[in-house]
Amino acid sequence: MAVQFQILGSSSSGNCALLTTENCKILIDAGFSGRQLCNLLESCGESRDNIDAIFLTHEHSDHSRGIGGLCRNGPFKVFANHGTAGAVQAKLNRRVGWQLFETGGSFRYRDLEVTAFSVPHDACDPVGFVFRQVGENGAQSQKTVAWCTDLGHLSHLVKERLRQADILVLEANYETRLLDEDHRRPWSVKQRIKSRHGHLSNDATLEYLQNAEETSWKKVFLAHLSKDCNEVSLLENRLKTVLPYIENTEAFQVSVVDPTNGLMPACMV
Numbered sequence: 001m002a003v004q005f006q007i008l009g010s011s012s013s014g015n016c017a018l019l020t021t022e023n024c025k026i027l028i029d030a031g032f033s034g035r036q037l038c039n040l041l042e043s044c045g046e047s048r049d050n051i052d053a054i055f056l057t058h059e060h061s062d063h064s065r066g067i068g069g070l071c072r073n074g075p076f077k078v079f080a081n082h083g084t085a086g087a088v089q090a091k092l093n094r095r096v097g098w099q100l101f102e103t104g105g106s107f108r109y110r111d112l113e114v115t116a117f118s119v120p121h122d123a124c125d126p127v128g129f130v131f132r133q134v135g136e137n138g139a140q141s142q143k144t145v146a147w148c149t150d151l152g153h154l155s156h157l158v159k160e161r162l163r164q165a166d167i168l169v170l171e172a173n174y175e176t177r178l179l180d181e182d183h184r185r186p187w188s189v190k191q192r193i194k195s196r197h198g199h200l201s202n203d204a205t206l207e208y209l210q211n212a213e214e215t216s217w218k219k220v221f222l223a224h225l226s227k228d229c230n231e232v233s234l235l236e237n238r239l240k241t242v243l244p245y246i247e248n249t250e251a252f253q254v255s256v257v258d259p260t261n262g263l264m265p266a267c268m269v
């Protein structure tokens, strides 16, 4: 059974993806309003009622904004670690069906093995996810999706987790020159974005793609672009200069997710 994956949107303003396996349909992050999420789901032929659970990376609103709205008609199962659940629940006046997990561990949800790994970012306990489809008898398939946005640098642990993914979603948040030239953000915010607990620059992400070894990637999405401090065409052009140096590059495709309209076609592995 194939795994189907579709990004509904990804930028500094909102992030969400839909993952469908034989036995479940889940959202990864819910960083749009409940109404927007319902509309996005409708545009890909889905509905809120068919979603079994939501998996949250961290509490920032561009990842958790829709939780309250989606839980309006009854609590949803929302998987998060203790820190993220506490921070999101504190801003809500309705109960969420929290399903708590430990950062660093793996657990089963229906036919998925979920690994939540720690990422360096300025939130309570931010994580990235690896979702691996598990067949009957617990046999693992090689169908794996990694979702990793919002991190200041690529630690050894993170690189190891991402290497094994068939579908990889990785942040490319800002172009350093555009962030430096930006007049809207005060110096302190720019420093936070650039810090080791902020966001990944185009330089950092492209360098990682260029130097990663023994990857399983078939499809790579560069995501969580800043609308002000990055540009799709600029990143695509920079990617073209790097691709010839990437080992095994014919094995996978790279797409840049437009921060103004990130609804991507569904892909299967």
Ligand SMILES: [Zn+2]
Residues within 6 Å of the ligand: 011, 012, 015, 060, 062, 063, 149, 150, 224
């Ligand atoms: Zn974010």
Ligand SMILES: [Zn+2]
Residues within 6 Å of the ligand: 058, 060, 121, 123, 150
């Ligand atoms: Zn964040």
